Structures are given as structure tokens and as C-alpha cells.
Amino acid sequence: MTSFLRSREAILAAAILALLVLISSRFPAFVEPGNLARVFTDTSPLILLALGQTVVILTRCIDLSVAANLALTGMVCAMLNAAYPGVPVAVILILALGMGAVMGMINGLMVWKLKIPPIVVTLGTMTIYRGLIFVLSGGAWVNAHEMSAAFTGFPRVDILGLPVLAWIAILVTGLFFLGIARTPLGRAFYAVGGNPHAAVYTGIDVGRTQFMAFTISGMLAGLTGYLWVARYSVAYVDIAGGFELEVVAACVIGGISIAGGAGTILGTLLGALFLGIVKNALPVVDISPFWQLAISGTAIIVAVAFNSRSGRSKGRIILKRAEGHA
Amino acid sequence: MQVSLTTPPVAHVTADAAPVLRLEGITKTFPGVKALDGVTLELYPGQVTALVGENGAGKSTIVKTLTGIYQPDGGTISLGGAPVHFATAQDATAAGITAIHQETVLFDELSVAENIFIGHAPRTRFGLIDWPKMRRDAQEILSRIDADLDPDMPLRELGIASKHLVAIARALSVDARVVIMDEPTAALSHKEIEELYELVERMRAEGRAILFISHKFDEIFRIADRYTVFRDGQHVGSGLISEVDEAELVRLMVGRSVDQIFPQRAHNIGDEVLKVVGYAHPTEFDEINFTLRRGEILGFYGLVGAGRSELMQALFGVTKPSKGAVRIDGQVRVIRSPAEAVENGIVYVPEDRGRQGAVIGLPIFQNVTLPSLAQTSRHGFLRLSEEFALAREYTERLDLRAAALDQDVGTLSGGNQQKVVIAKWLATKPKVIILDEPTKGIDIGSKAAVHGFMAELAAQGLSVIMVSSEIPEVLGMSDRVIVMREGLIAAELEGEALTPENLVRHAAGIGARP
Structure with missing residues (x-):
């Protein structure tokens, strides 16, 4: 228990709490349950993408293509709905998951089979996926009136006081907790990032594990693509532009080590919530949204400084009598 | 600084000359650790x-x-x-x-x-x-x-x-x-x-x-x-x-005298476990034929670059041979990946100690069970109680000193991390363990511990392949030695023929075929 209180998750949770107290002192309505639920719902896309990004970063990779993947999948879903309004939402969900997964697999295959550095691969696919949206749509928007009510209504369906979008984020977070703690693949993510050479000699296929991480990340980006377009009832070339950096920021603030192999799902969840609260609170307390960028940036640097401080080596135990004390 | 190529060589100085460099009472403390305690050094x-x-x-x-x-x-x-x-x-x-x-x-x-x-x-x-x-x-x-x-x-x-x-x-x-x-x-x-x-x-x-x-x-x-x-x-x-x-x-x-260096071993060598037939690789080795029997320690001697580690990596599925076959317990097996090697009972502890190291960040028990997850999971889900049981069994066998099995392996001393790595391999219940330069760069005390441990493994019926470049170690530990030179097996030595002169002669190719 004491070790948990000293963990970075606890510190981040305390920071979020302090932030809420501070905001409520100026604007008490912000912390009312109804508003907190709204903030959570608004943060759900970030949580979904950050969870996918977490497994990618754990394996010493990075996925910069998530926002472009989201936008492309969202556009395809919206155009499908506009052309064939009768296609049920279940089919659209499967399409979104599948399309996202395929785009993730493309990233993963290039990292696995061609050994191209992940940052290069995903920088390339980010541009390609974004460009494909323009090719498909011709630069045109798909607007609310072209979408069916079922299509735009799904993420907003209310279940026990929370919209489906929030429930999906909760469900996926739960699956990640389980998957990371209780499946061989979850363990492999940490082993591959923590010591790739040892992982190879342990019989873990490093490339395949990274491929799986990209596939998961892509699948979640695709799913979020549909949810995003439906929620905002609009699809255009630039949706979620630059969102990939916010996603990486959520992971880093949550304590996922960019060097791979370290971090927790709880950390990512808290990191995303922290950014979500900052983003939603600033307009409320009448601070320019541009401050949000400065605050996010500061949070990233503080988080990384914290990481490198805790990771600093304590020196080697050389003297016999020092053994056991360290 | 400029290069002074014209500097004439300084005349050879006698033993009683003054030291050019003198360190006195040097102390260096890291948090909680005194690495140097008032040392003196004169050059x-x-x-x-x-x-x-x-x-x-x-x-x-x-x-x-x-x-x-x-x-x-x-x-x-x-x-x-x-x-x-x-x-x-x-x-x-x-x-x-x-x-x-x-x-x-x-x-x-x-x-x-x-x-x-x-x-x-x-x-x-x-x-x-x-x-x-x-x-x-x-x-x-x-x-x-x-x-x-x-x-x-x-x-x-x-x-x-x-x-x-x-x-x-x-x-x-x-x-x-x-x-x-x-x-x-x-x-x-x-x-x-x-x-x-x-x-x-x-x-x-x-x-x-x-x-x-x-x-x-x-x-x-x-x-x-x-x-x-x-x-x-x-x-x-x-x-x-x-x-x-x-x-x-x-x-x-x-701080004590070391007289006995290599452990005495009972040579209970059993049936053939591993047979390698005609293993070849386009650039690294060729015509590799050898057998390994239960409880045997087979030494692989050769100069650095003779292809020993490359052969071992191929046996472990890290690289692929161009031809050849492996028989394990008499049955032909194909090993295309390290995972398949582990499944077939072959494990490999590589030479590079940074590579064979533990996965820092994962707790002790997860390090131990890493190659055995198939064994500890059911319906695709890991069972933590099984993992703990497996980890406890093997860490206790190695007398690992740790407060708890869920503590981060990075908090252990180097020696104890080594034990975690060995426990990891033993938990896969291997038939053959390949140790590549197991004592390279380690001190005499730790060497003796590794040798003792190898002897114990062999006595328990495990077959050991030991790649080593140290002649005393090869002679002291092996039942049989294969000497490699330039990617080929130069000699297989046993009994009377197992002498330092023979090892060096075959490894260097003295008197060998042209």
C-alpha cells in the first residue's frame, strides 16, 4: 500500500484531485456528477487512442498515424452512411474496427518484416492515410444532414446515465487491464520493450509482438474514427488533426516510458483524464484555450523529468557490507 | 593538443623511479554504496x-x-x-x-x-x-x-x-x-x-x-x-x-586461498539426446555432425570467430541453417525459431551478458515464467498462482535471496539477477542447455559457482553444451570436446586425447589438412 502511495499513479491521481479542487473553488458546477460525466465522455476518444498507443510504446515503438487512421476510417464510415443509409450500425462498427486494424497491420508489417524504424513508418502512413481522405472525398465534407439518425445517435445512446461512447471507453479500459495483466501477449509487450534481446532468447518473437501492438492501436483508432464522426456529425479531411500528439502526451504524462517496457494502464487512463480535465476546465474558468497547450506541454516535461529521476541508477553495490541496504 | 610525432622515446626507467601518476586515499561513494574506500595506486x-x-x-x-x-x-x-x-x-x-x-x-x-x-x-x-x-x-x-x-x-x-x-x-x-x-x-x-x-x-x-x-x-x-x-x-x-x-x-x-578449482563429477552418461546431422550455413559453418548424450557436458573449443556461437544460434533457431537436420531423442525436429527450440527442450544462454540479462521492470516471478507462459496459462489467460508456484520452485532451488517474488528484478544484485535468469531456463524443463562462454569476464569465486552449478545440472541428467575459449575450463569441465576451426569441426577429443596441446593444435590448424 505504501508503495502504491509513492507510485506515480498515486501522484498523478493526487494532481488530478488538486486540479478539480482548484477548479471547483472558482466554478463549483464543474465538479457536479453530470458535468464530470460529460468531461469523461469528451475524453473517451483520447482514452481509447491512448490505450492503443500504450501497448505500442511499451514495445519501444510509436504510432503517429493514429489520428490519420481515425480520420480516414471516420470518413469512410460517413460516406458509406451517406450513400447507403440503411447499413446497420453493427456493420459500420465492424467495418471501422476492421479498417483500423488493417491500417495498424500495415504499420506493424513494415516494422516487423522490413525493419523500418516505427517513427518513420508511421510518419509516412500518417501522411498517406490523411492524403487518402482527400482522394476519397475530393475534399468535400460529409455533413450532419447526410448522415442517418441511427448513425449519429449510436455514441449518444444513454445507458444508466452515461452515453455509449463513455461505456465503450470503460469497457476497453477493462479489457486492457485484463489483457495486460493476464495474457501472454500482455506480458510479451513488457518483455519486448524491457529487454528485446532477452525476449528473443526467451522465445518471444519481438517483431510479431510489435505487429500485434500496432494492430491493436489501429483497431482502436478505427473504432474511434466512427465514434468521433458520429458524435460530431461531420467528417472532413482535417478532423482530429494533430490529435496523435495529444495521444502520445497522455501516455507520457501517465508514466509510459518512451524507452519501452515500463508503465501501467492505470497511468495512461489518468494521463488522458488529466489532459481531458485541463481541456474542459480552462474555458469554464475563463482562461484562453491556448493556455491548454502550455499546460499540456508543462505536464509532459514534468512527467518525463519525474520518469528520468526515478529511473536514475543508484550506483552499483560493490562493498559487501552495503548489500541488503540498497 | 598537437601531435608530436618527433618526440624521441624516453629512456627506459629503472624500477626505483618516482611514479608518474599517484592516487592516494581515493574514495568514491554512490548513494548508499562506497565503491572506492581510500585506495592507493601508483603508476x-x-x-x-x-x-x-x-x-x-x-x-x-x-x-x-x-x-x-x-x-x-x-x-x-x-x-x-x-x-x-x-x-x-x-x-x-x-x-x-x-x-x-x-x-x-x-x-x-x-x-x-x-x-x-x-x-x-x-x-x-x-x-x-x-x-x-x-x-x-x-x-x-x-x-x-x-x-x-x-x-x-x-x-x-x-x-x-x-x-x-x-x-x-x-x-x-x-x-x-x-x-x-x-x-x-x-x-x-x-x-x-x-x-x-x-x-x-x-x-x-x-x-x-x-x-x-x-x-x-x-x-x-x-x-x-x-x-x-x-x-x-x-x-x-x-x-x-x-x-x-x-x-x-x-x-x-x-581473501582466502582457492585450491580446488573444478568440481569432481560422477560421469553417468546416458542415451543420445541430441544428434546434429550435416548442419550447414552459407557463410558461417559447414559439415557439422555431432551427438550429445544425457548428463554429458560437451565442450566446444576454438579461436574467437571459429563459428561456435553462430552454430549455437542456428541450433537455437535464431538463424536458419541452409541444410542439415536435428534429431531429439531419436526424432527429427525442425527448429525455425527460439520458441520452437524451447518447445523441443533446447535453451541457450548467450555470450553477451547484457542480452541474457533479466527484463528490468518485470517482477522476479514474471521473469522466471516468461518462456513458460504456455504452461502457466489456461484458455489463453495467465494464472498467477501457477506462475508464483513455478517461480517459487525454481528460485528456491537456486537459493535466491529476495524479499518477495513480485519485487522488481531490477532491485536485485547482479548475482541474484543471474540466478533469476538461470531459474527462467530451468523452469522450461530443458533437455539440452547451451552455455556460451558462461564464465567470460567473471571473477574466480563466481566462476567456481558456475562450474559447480553446471556439474550439478549434468548430474541431474541435463545435457550441457559449453562453448568456451578458456583451455583450463574446457579441460576441467568437459566429458568430450569438439574443436572448431574456420566454421568446420576440426577434431573431436575425448579421454587421453584431451590435452591442452591437442586443443591448441586443432584450433590453430597446426599440422591439419591444407
Whole structure:
């Protein structure tokens, strides 16, 4: 228990709490349950993408293509709905998951089979996926009136006081907790990032594990693509532009080590919530949204400084009598 | 600093000369750990001082202190009688102290000349690097040490021995008064070592003071004039090599006398476990045929680069052979990946200790169960209770000292991390364990522990393949030895034929077919 209180998750949770107290002192309505639920719902896309990004970063990779993947999948879903309004939402969900997964697999295959550095691969696919949206749509928007009510209504369906979008984020977070703690693949993510050479000699296929991480990340980006377009009832070339950096920021603030192999799902969840609260609170307390960028940036640097401080080596135990004390 | 190629060699100085470099009462403390505790070290011009001590005695710390990477907390360093203080590595280089490391710290992507002159490249009038002069000077220094290297060649194209030559050329380019050599022969073949000794002789003749760190006693007695022994961060003895013998040095190092070196073994060798038939690889090895029986320790001897590790990596599925077959317990098996090797009961502990290390960040029990997850999971889900049980069984067998099995493996000492790694492999219940240079670079005490452990594994019916370049170890531990040379099996030695002379003869190809 004491070790948990000293963990970075606890510190981040305390920071979020302090932030809420501070905001409520100026604007008490912000912390009312109804508003907190709204903030959570608004943060759900970030949580979904950050969870996918977490497994990618754990394996010493990075996925910069998530926002472009989201936008492309969202556009395809919206155009499908506009052309064939009768296609049920279940089919659209499967399409979104599948399309996202395929785009993730493309990233993963290039990292696995061609050994191209992940940052290069995903920088390339980010541009390609974004460009494909323009090719498909011709630069045109798909607007609310072209979408069916079922299509735009799904993420907003209310279940026990929370919209489906929030429930999906909760469900996926739960699956990640389980998957990371209780499946061989979850363990492999940490082993591959923590010591790739040892992982190879342990019989873990490093490339395949990274491929799986990209596939998961892509699948979640695709799913979020549909949810995003439906929620905002609009699809255009630039949706979620630059969102990939916010996603990486959520992971880093949550304590996922960019060097791979370290971090927790709880950390990512808290990191995303922290950014979500900052983003939603600033307009409320009448601070320019541009401050949000400065605050996010500061949070990233503080988080990384914290990481490198805790990771600093304590020196080697050389003297016999020092053994056991360290 | 300019290169002074015209400096005449300093005359050979007698043994009673004043030390050029003197460290006194050096203390270095890391949080909670005293790495050096008031140590003294003297280096004399024109003499080789061997620094010996077990792993963790503080040898690396003193090297880092001497080269300006660490600043001591207490004590004095005096160079030529005057006290000095090295705030940075540049200060130490400028004062004429240079180090040649075991893993050469050079730049693979730069040329030989650039590596020699990095940090002190000759400049033109405009402050730009004077390339023609740099090439000329590099060529001159290289020819002085008889190194046939092209100054423009990128370093990555050179072997380890040639990289050492570049490091030595670098030492000469700053006209170093003090040259530190940190286990320079660890990765060299016999012939390369001989060439290195000649260079040491030459540097000695030029009046440079040499600090030679080594685990190999034969070379200490061959090239050193003086010795200094560290133990647990303290100076425990020093003097002239001519006034000491091996037993005395060992006694100083370990603080007790080591008489029995290799464990006695009962040779209960059973049926054939592994049979390798006609293994070949396009560039690394060919015509590999051998068998391994239950409870047997099979040694693989050869010079560095004879293809032993490459063969082992192919057996473990890291690389693919172009032809050949493996039979395990009489049945033909195909091994295409390490995972398949583990499934078939073959595990491999590689030579590179950084690679075979534990996964820091994962708790102890997860490190142990990493290759055994299929065994501890059901319906695709891991069962933590099973994992704990498996981890407990094997860590207890190895007498691992840890507060709890869910503690991060990074909080353990190096020796205990090693035990976690071994427990990991034993938990897969292997039939064959391949140990690649299991005692390379470790101290005498730990070596004995590894040897004892190997003997115990064999006694329990495990078959061991031991790749080793140390003749005493090969002779002391193996039931049978395969000697490899240039990718081929040169000889298979057993019983009476297992002599040091035979090993060396076959490994070097003396009297072998042309």
C-alpha cells in the first residue's frame, strides 16, 4: 500500500484531485456528477487512442498515424452512411474496427518484416492515410444532414446515465487491464520493450509482438474514427488533426516510458483524464484555450523529468557490507 | 593538443623511479554504496602495472576516476608530482591519460583517422579541420605501430583487434603519458593477443606508464612489472610481479586461498539426446555432425570467430541453417525459431551478458515464467498462482535471496539477477542447455559457482553444451570436446586425447589438412 502511495499513479491521481479542487473553488458546477460525466465522455476518444498507443510504446515503438487512421476510417464510415443509409450500425462498427486494424497491420508489417524504424513508418502512413481522405472525398465534407439518425445517435445512446461512447471507453479500459495483466501477449509487450534481446532468447518473437501492438492501436483508432464522426456529425479531411500528439502526451504524462517496457494502464487512463480535465476546465474558468497547450506541454516535461529521476541508477553495490541496504 | 610525432622515446626507467601518476586515499561513494574506500595506486613510467581484483572490486570505478568521468569524493591524484583535478574527460586526455576499453569506445560511422583525432583534430588557419594533415598524421601513427589500416576506412568495417589498434593509435596521437588498458585481450584471438603484447612492449620502451587490467594470470605474469590488488573497493596489496606468485595474487584477490578449482563429477552418461546431422550455413559453418548424450557436458573449443556461437544460434533457431537436420531423442525436429527450440527442450544462454540479462521492470516471478507462459496459462489467460508456484520452485532451488517474488528484478544484485535468469531456463524443463562462454569476464569465486552449478545440472541428467575459449575450463569441465576451426569441426577429443596441446593444435590448424 505504501508503495502504491509513492507510485506515480498515486501522484498523478493526487494532481488530478488538486486540479478539480482548484477548479471547483472558482466554478463549483464543474465538479457536479453530470458535468464530470460529460468531461469523461469528451475524453473517451483520447482514452481509447491512448490505450492503443500504450501497448505500442511499451514495445519501444510509436504510432503517429493514429489520428490519420481515425480520420480516414471516420470518413469512410460517413460516406458509406451517406450513400447507403440503411447499413446497420453493427456493420459500420465492424467495418471501422476492421479498417483500423488493417491500417495498424500495415504499420506493424513494415516494422516487423522490413525493419523500418516505427517513427518513420508511421510518419509516412500518417501522411498517406490523411492524403487518402482527400482522394476519397475530393475534399468535400460529409455533413450532419447526410448522415442517418441511427448513425449519429449510436455514441449518444444513454445507458444508466452515461452515453455509449463513455461505456465503450470503460469497457476497453477493462479489457486492457485484463489483457495486460493476464495474457501472454500482455506480458510479451513488457518483455519486448524491457529487454528485446532477452525476449528473443526467451522465445518471444519481438517483431510479431510489435505487429500485434500496432494492430491493436489501429483497431482502436478505427473504432474511434466512427465514434468521433458520429458524435460530431461531420467528417472532413482535417478532423482530429494533430490529435496523435495529444495521444502520445497522455501516455507520457501517465508514466509510459518512451524507452519501452515500463508503465501501467492505470497511468495512461489518468494521463488522458488529466489532459481531458485541463481541456474542459480552462474555458469554464475563463482562461484562453491556448493556455491548454502550455499546460499540456508543462505536464509532459514534468512527467518525463519525474520518469528520468526515478529511473536514475543508484550506483552499483560493490562493498559487501552495503548489500541488503540498497 | 598537437601531435608530436618527433618526440624521441624516453629512456627506459629503472624500477626505483618516482611514479608518474599517484592516487592516494581515493574514495568514491554512490548513494548508499562506497565503491572506492581510500585506495592507493601508483603508476611508473616505462612500467606495466597490472590491476587485479574480482568483479566489483572497484577496478572500473578507478578507471573512470582516472579518466575524468567520475570525480572522487576524497583523496588526491598527482601527476608528475603536482596535484591535478580532472573535471571532465577532456581534462584527463589533455593531461596525457588515455584509456583503451574492453568494448572499444569509438565511433563506428567515422573513419579511422577521425577516430584517432576526434576531439583534437588538426585545424587550418580558419579553424576548420585540416583533412590532409589529419590523414597524413594518422597514417604516420598507424605505420609506427605496424597497423596496416587505411585512415579513410570507416571503423565499422574493422574487427575488434583492428579497433584496438585504432584506440592505441589514438593514445599515441595525444602522446599519452599514462595508458589504461581495460581487459584489452578479452575478445582477441591468440595471434591478435601476441600482437597486442608487442605494442605494450613498445609503449613501455617509450617510457609510458601502463595500467593493465586483466583476469588472465598468464598474461599478467608475462607482461606486467608491478601489480596492485583491489578487493571490495579497498587496496589490499601491491608490489613487483617478480616478488609474487599466482597463489599469492589469488589469495589477495579473494581473501582466502582457492585450491580446488573444478568440481569432481560422477560421469553417468546416458542415451543420445541430441544428434546434429550435416548442419550447414552459407557463410558461417559447414559439415557439422555431432551427438550429445544425457548428463554429458560437451565442450566446444576454438579461436574467437571459429563459428561456435553462430552454430549455437542456428541450433537455437535464431538463424536458419541452409541444410542439415536435428534429431531429439531419436526424432527429427525442425527448429525455425527460439520458441520452437524451447518447445523441443533446447535453451541457450548467450555470450553477451547484457542480452541474457533479466527484463528490468518485470517482477522476479514474471521473469522466471516468461518462456513458460504456455504452461502457466489456461484458455489463453495467465494464472498467477501457477506462475508464483513455478517461480517459487525454481528460485528456491537456486537459493535466491529476495524479499518477495513480485519485487522488481531490477532491485536485485547482479548475482541474484543471474540466478533469476538461470531459474527462467530451468523452469522450461530443458533437455539440452547451451552455455556460451558462461564464465567470460567473471571473477574466480563466481566462476567456481558456475562450474559447480553446471556439474550439478549434468548430474541431474541435463545435457550441457559449453562453448568456451578458456583451455583450463574446457579441460576441467568437459566429458568430450569438439574443436572448431574456420566454421568446420576440426577434431573431436575425448579421454587421453584431451590435452591442452591437442586443443591448441586443432584450433590453430597446426599440422591439419591444407
